[in-house]
Amino acid sequence: MNNDDVCYLSATEALKLFKKRKLSPVELLQSLITRAERVNPKVNCFADRYFEEALARARAAESRYMKRGARTRPLEGIPLAVKDVQRVAGKRTTQGSLIFKDWVDEHSDPMIERLEKAGANIFARTTTPEFCLSGITASRIWGVTRNPWNTVWGPGGSSGGSGAALAAGLTTLATGTDIGGSIRIPAAACGIVGFKPPHGRNPDGPPANFDRFNHCGPMTRSVADAALMQNITSGPHPLDHDSIRQKVRLPTEPAAIRGMKIAYSVDFGYVPVEDEVRRNMMAALDVFRKLGAEVEEVDLGWTGDVERNGMHWYNTMHFGRMTVWQQKQNADLMTDYALKFADIAKSSSNIDDVHKSWEQAHRMYQTLGPVLAGHDVFICPTNNAPAVRADHDPYDPNFTVAGRKVDPEYGWVMTHQFNMLHNCPVLSVPTGHAATAVPTAIQIVGRTWDDARVFRAALAYEKAVGGWYGDKRKRPVL
Template sequence: MTDLPYLPATEALRLFRSRELSPVELMTAVIERAEAVEPQVNALSERIFEEALLQAKQAERAYRDGSPRPLEGLPVAAKDEQPVAGRPARSGSLAYADHVAEVTHPVVERIVAAGGIIHARTTTPEFCCAAFTHSKLWGLTRNPWNPDYSPGGSSGGSGAALASGTAALATGSDIGGSIRIPAANTGTVGYKPPYGRVPVMPPFNLDHYCHEGSMARTVADCALLQNVIAGPHPHDVVSLRPAVQIPDRLGNVTGLRIAYAPNLGDWEIEPDIAANTRAVADALREAGATVDEVKVGLRRADVMRATFTHFGAIFGPSVGQVAAEHGDTLTRYALDFATYSRAVSEETGGFLAGLELEAAIYAPIGELLDRYDALICPTTGAPGLRAGEEYVDTKLTVNGVELDHYMEYVLTTVFNIASRCPVLNVPSGRASNGVPTGVQIVGRSYDDATVFHIGAAVERVRPWAFRPDAGDSRRGRVPAQPDCDLTIAR
């Protein structure tokens, strides 16, 4: 096996169990890969390699003794936002450069308890408040598919680590698209579970935009990690009982009715992304689903107002508090986020007015999902943002149209508003600049399993490349991978 860093996690577990592969061999390969590519990609905020190798040896013994746990021996990269007791807790900010965590995030606790090895932590923008990943603290994280572009954000380090082969699985969090945007930009799979499915630390557990989720290179791998991190937690009052598990076998969409929305309303969509989204719809028809093209009819101006009104009530003030004390150390984009969200919230009329906007935005989605089992639509309107650009003074142009705010280029925040809907991003192809594109698979409220079935069907009919250097084309579909078992390893 010459491509160990890109081995699917479910396949690695099978090989561990059969004793054809050692966790030490996989961890060594992943570490060597990181040492080779990290100088350019810069996806890892912290490397814990020596400890990880010791834990891999312990995992090797667990397989020898016949007592492996669900993630035993897998290298898992944790988003730096998720604290680990005794390790730095810096939020990508110079203001917190010396902070050390006193508690461990429930997601990390569960991964470790399941035998996963946190061998690295991944970069984010400052305070996770941007859809790109660079900061004064960690520098610039680049997209492995095209280093002139960002991997997206705020879970950009996790997406870049998966795409560059420096982790088998990764964690993310999503308050406006922060899992789905980097998953789309890096050709990976990312899941925003419905609100309450995965525990979140207070006080943001009470923010219905906030979700912790799983990221991977395959649908089955993403489900594997999701099944470990889901479930109630004593410190999160909104965490749901009972824990819901994604089924073992995935991909049957025969008889499902799927709504295909080329656009959610008046977003600007680049031709490459439109074509790739249409191809996913065609693939689902080939897989046995009934797919109807629909119009949703939302206005992105309304979605932006609702989103930033919400941010202005909770997320923006949390950044603003730090800015009041450490403003000169913060990035311009973090300062702009705090002031912009506050201004929009004041203009709109505050949190209550924002909730009224949110209700109006969900109405057509709810009606659509009453008639269809799921909805598919683009994740973003353009294939990525330029690496290092803050989009404070620079306006983003999509499809020849200059946007008022760069976040208008994503179609993700709609489903933070519709927070109870599960949403899975899967790759849809690549754009002419070499950057991957993605589609969102949106399920009915709390129907996690259906979006994974649909994602697995897309993966089977329209497979994607894992390695940025494996494709033979910079446009559209990438060469098919060998057939993969879509059964989640236990």
């Protein structure tokens, strides 16, 4: 293998090579560092880097693999990049904001703690927009992050740095958080795998664990790697009252799905969808048909009320924090979009309007619930446009998708609907590319708490299409 082939190894592949002593954790990490020095200036997906201390940990992992009969941990020596909003003990977490440029955390969030205990080697932090507010990844502290497939375009957000790092071959595993699609949006735009588990499946830290729309989860280049991470991070945690008691063991190997019943909708009944997204989704559905699945189009009957009522939650529960920082004389340090979100939150009519988002979610499930009761999974696009430009203005009043004027922040994604329906597991997987070379994707949505069935469908699909990064012809040119 050449250096780039090593950089694009999946974690499951790397672990097998470690155990056979055909590759060492040091060689893998050094390959990633070498590639990062060449490629990261083009995409700008890394925030803080811990290369030297990570190399020391890689050497310790290497020595464990070299000992005959030694017991190694599930992720022993696997490089991990952590989104710069998740706490890592002893490291600063800026949340993409100059306000927190010197904030150092005393403890790790539960998800990060579990990955480290499993042997994952944190060597870098990945970029995020300020306070994870946007579907673009640009901030005053870290600058603009770009899509490895076409640097004119953005990687999505808010876990855009993680998505770009994986697509660019700069990390083996990465983490993300998702309050409106922040794992799945960049997973789709960058052509990787991203999983939003049901809220509480993965324990989290405050304030995210108090927010039912909020989720933390894995971002990877393969479905098996996402399952590998989930099997480590899920389950109850003594410091998170919202973490659920049940722990699900996810499959990591593909199996037959003949007879599986799949429902789909391209547009939820109200969303404009770009032709390339639609075409690639239909091709993906044909793959499922060839695997023996029964595929049926359904009408959810959802309307634009989903958007209007969903925003009551975001305006009050998430954006409301912006007003606190703005009022603490931090406005001069904040991005324009953070200040605009603060103004929106201040102008929201009443905190009591939050109930409208709950009522809307209930109405949505009155149609989706019966669909899922009669089918194994539901499939729809992840983003209804492949991506937005790296310099996209999330307040552009003339922004359009498929010829229709839409909200410039949320009008190009189809993810936040499943933050409202927070108990449904959702996995984003690639479907192809647009003419710009930017990837497209579908979401595989499961019944509430039925994570394993989602992964079963995704593993079969991944095997049928031959995966996404094993061949150099399937990687971005950088």
